[in-house]
Amino acid sequence: MSSPSLASPIGPVVGVIGAGQLARMTQQAAIALGVELRVLAGSPDESAARVIVDVRVGDYRNLADLRDFAKGCDALTFDHEHVPTEHIRALAGDGSAVHPGADALVHAQDKAVMRERLTAIGVPCPPWRRIATAADVEEFAAENGWPVVLKAVRGGYDGRGVWICRSAGDAAEVLASGVPLMAEAFVPFERELAVLVARSPHGQGVSYPVVETVQCDGICVEVLAPAPGLDPEQAAVAQGIALKIANELGVTGLLAVEMFATASGLVVNELAMRPHNSGHWTIDGARTSQFEQHLRAVLDLPLGSPSLTAPVVVMANLLGGDDPDIFSRYEHVMAHDPGIKVHFYGKEVRPGRKIGHVTAAGTDLDEVRARARHAAVYLTEGVYT
Amino acid sequence: MSSPSLASPIGPVVGVIGAGQLARMTQQAAIALGVELRVLAGSPDESAARVIVDVRVGDYRNLADLRDFAKGCDALTFDHEHVPTEHIRALAGDGSAVHPGADALVHAQDKAVMRERLTAIGVPCPPWRRIATAADVEEFAAENGWPVVLKAVRGGYDGRGVWICRSAGDAAEVLASGVPLMAEAFVPFERELAVLVARSPHGQGVSYPVVETVQCDGICVEVLAPAPGLDPEQAAVAQGIALKIANELGVTGLLAVEMFATASGLVVNELAMRPHNSGHWTIDGARTSQFEQHLRAVLDLPLGSPSLTAPVVVMANLLGGDDPDIFSRYEHVMAHDPGIKVHFYGKEVRPGRKIGHVTAAGTDLDEVRARARHAAVYLTEGVYT
Structure with missing residues (x-):
């Protein structure tokens, strides 16, 4: 690795702009790799700020705050896509290694720019x-x-x-x-798929298995990995589309490509360039979590194996209900299902807010899905399903 | 759960006395569960102190420091076994929930007390x-x-x-x-085995699969999970011994039982009551890592599934060599083996010091073991094996 700080036994410093649950879960991967994580938080009680030592409080819309934050970081990346594109260009101009770079990230920030580009490179869009x-x-x-x-x-x-x-x-x-x-x-889709790929600055690409995402009111509630019953050829097409986008747009880090599966083929819906809700299952269900993969990509390290650790993995989001008392319900879900993995983001519980997720792994889709749903519904609503 | 703080959306506070790599890796599990970890560190640059927000610097041999540390913790536990037994009794007397308690922990602190007790309950000892x-x-x-x-x-x-x-x-x-x-x-053993079990205050017990540990100069260098070729009956005997010890001694939290396998059966060598080097493979190789299991046990939550995520899992320790430049060697090991999991403890590299570990998972023991060894030797010595 070329950065001089990487020669030190103390790891490279990765600055994450934003301190939500994505930065929080990235800390789990950073701990393993010995990477020092720094976050730019809007307030010190944000999700990631509760579990990371090096928290800088500042405004991601303010270039001076961003420049202060960037000092001493070996790489910069994002917990969200709201940093103004021109500020990202300025940081890169200062010499910061920003991943993804402004020219790539703009496609996840501006849907019209994204559509123009995807259309130009022949990716199916509505x-x-x-x-x-x-x-x-x-x-x-x-x-x-x-x-x-x-x-x-x-x-x-x-x-x-x-x-x-x-x-x-x-x-x-x-x-x-x-x-x-x-x-x-409006795309009359049969179901929604997502493909998560990683691409590193030196151009290596890796694709996770295609997953099915289940949405409710526009919010992802469930992810099924791998996408059940997906024709292997269509899976390869989907992965090919995502890798092509990553390559053509020069993405560095993760790229999540949300797609509609229609009777006449795949259509790209949205892009995200960061760890993504459709990839949370990888923490418990893949050899390399998306968070580790993102760190490896932004540090230009070789990418990790995306293979599953079980034939079927299902993730269900925890969306805040009226009752904030999540911890009191751990006892039941853990006793009911010793294999359920609970992830709670340390965020205040508010109705509809993504406050955590659960993951179940196994061999039978219906059974694994029922386990994940049971845990998610019980944790958030206290209702036994 | 009975503790009032558990009703808050902000998780229970677990205080870990000691801030080495065990506390560090416990933070990965705490992040997922929304548990707030606090560590008592000897200095602010210790392994766990680098990745945990709530670090108190103090002396684990000083009762006043321990009492200050314990304030506001829902449970107390240990990164090592060196806290004076009488101090642990004093903390419990103050009303702290200390896991394991002094009456159990003394068996991991005093080898003669341990031998007396194990002999009394009929556990085979030399x-x-x-x-x-x-x-x-x-x-x-x-x-x-x-x-x-x-x-x-x-x-x-x-x-x-x-x-x-x-x-x-x-x-x-x-x-x-x-x-x-x-x-x-002196026990003329054929090989060394270890059994890691968890026991919670309400008495639930769980055993991980029996593993083989490979030592060099008294230091564990490699762990093979499950122990290759172990007769299932002998495995059950080994797990039974460990669960019996946990139960008879009133262990709360993890208990690692190191055993010698001899021609005439199993003989217990040592006990440890905390996450243990023989269980590091569980982070990548089991549905519930030993660190999550320990947190669940000390919070009296139901225990998690100990099942493997691959048929064979091998952990190899990284023992510091003469060259501290570990990070520069990530590139090779990650490129050589996308499935290798690297864990680096953020500790200064000194010859012979445990500075990290690697884990490989797969189906063929020889191949998985060779992968783990290759990565461990290359990371620490820069030698291609």
Whole structure:
């Protein structure tokens, strides 16, 4: 490795901008590798800040804060995609090794830029268009039919910033918000798949098995690994698409590609360039967790094996309910299922908030899925299913 | 769970006395469970102190320091076995939940107390005797033959405090040191086995599969899980012995039982009551790592599944060599073997010091063992084997 600090018995310093659960889980991998993690947190009680020693409190929108944070880091990466693109360019200009770089990350920040690029490199996308006016939407609908999916070009996640409009009236409401928008044709999908790949600066790529993601109200609630019953050829196509995107866009670190499986093939939905909810199952279910993989990629180390540690792995998110008393319910879920893996992010419990996840592994999909669901429902709602 | 703090969305606080690699690796499990770890470190740059936010610097031999440390902890446990037994009793008297308790832990602190108790409950031990003089040793040798193994009654670990004496002259040298000693007959063993069990305060017990440990100069260098070719009946006997000891001694938390396999059966060698080097393979190779298991036990949560995630798992210790530049050698070992798991403890590299470990998993023992050895030798010595 080329960075001089790597020669020290004290590990390389990786700075993570943002201190949510992704940075928190990255700390588990950093501990194993002897990598020193530093986080830029908005406040000292954020999820990752509770488990990482080197916490800097600052604003990721403020270049001076980012520059202070970057000092002494061997590599910089992200817990989220909200750092202004121009600040990332400035950090790289200062000499920081930022992964992913601004030119790649912009495709996960700006959905219109993403669609332009994916279309240009021949990756299947739904029909789409930048729109500004009601007339633009009507014209798009005339060509592609209703419903029309309007998306905020920037800033959306977990279903926020996405509106399924069934009429010009629906669209007018969204247009009234004034945020820059694009339109996409509604894709009548059979199911949603996700492919998580890693790519390192020297160009090595690795793909995890294709997974099925199950969403509810735009939020991922369940991930099935590998995607049940997926034709191996279609799996290879999906992995090929994700690796192609990583390569063409120059992604360094992780890239999650969310796809729709339709009767006529795969269509790319969204990109994320960081550890992703669709990859949480890898902590317990793969030889290399996505968090370790991301660290290896941003440090330009050889990538780790993505193979599963069980034939079937299911992850279910814990979405906060009305009752914050999660710990009191550990006893039941652990006694009921000694193999269940509980992950709690140390976040205040609020309704609908992602506060943790559980993972189950085994051989029979229905049984493994039932185990994960039982634990998730019981932990969040105290209901025995 | 009964502790009031467990009702909070912020997890229970577990205080670990000592801040070595065992506490460090416990943090990985604590992050997942949302348990808040606090460590009592001798200095702020110790292995665990580098990755845990709540570090208190103090002396584990000082009761005032221990009492300060214990305030606000829901449970107390240990990274090592050197806390004076009377201090542990005092902490329990203050109302702290200390796991293991003093009455159990003394058996891992005082080898003569351990031998007395194991003999009393019918656990197979080598012939042994407390000794004070050269005449005692000669008498013991007359009955049991040379060599005689002299052991410091307290304070030994990793081969320290153990002397294999082949003559009265050898013994005289050890006796001259003035430390309280006991004698044990030398056991002509075929191999060494270890059984790791957990026991919770409410009495649940779990045993991991029996492993074979390979020692060099009294230091564990390799662990093979499960112990190759072990007769299932003998494995059950070994697990039964360990669970019996845990139960009879009232162990809470983990108990590692090191055994000699001899032509005439199993003989218990040593006990440890904490996460143990013979269980490091569980991080990557079992559904529940020993560190998570220990946390679950000390919090009186139901114990987790000890099942393997691969047919064969091999752990090899990284013992510091002359060259501290471990990180520069990550590149080769990771490229050579994408499935190798590297654990580096963030400790200064000194010759012979345990500075990390590697784990390999697979199906063929010889191949998996060769992978682990290759990585361990290359990381520590830079030699390609």
